Amino acid sequence: MRQKMILAAAALAASSFPAWAEDDPHVAACREAAVAALREKTPDVKDVILDMDSLIIAKADSKIETIPVKGVITGDAYLKTDKSDKPRHMVCILGEKDKALLTFFTER
Secondary structure: OOHHHHHHHHHHHOOOOOOHHHHOOHHHHHHEEEEEEHHOOOOOEEEEOOOOOOOOEEEEEEEEEEEEEEEEEEEEEEEEEEHHHHHEEEEEOOOEEEEEEEEEEEOO
């Protein structure tokens, strides 16, 4: 029951956030990469709901070794499954052309 309330609140918050953040290609790339990575390990993950109010989108012009890094997105995320789940903190490192190079979650 509590998970459903949290997911409903997260969905409401995301739906009321300005359209520019929802349509941001960086955010979309990170969410898609997160869903794909999680489904490999945990097939019951249906979606990742990002708390748009908590997201920090940092642009970068750096490299890790020879790989260009163009940004980092960090914020709270909820994993949509059939079981209850706690909120997690997501970190996503972006490369060229809005490609998610690395996405991972930490428990709070």
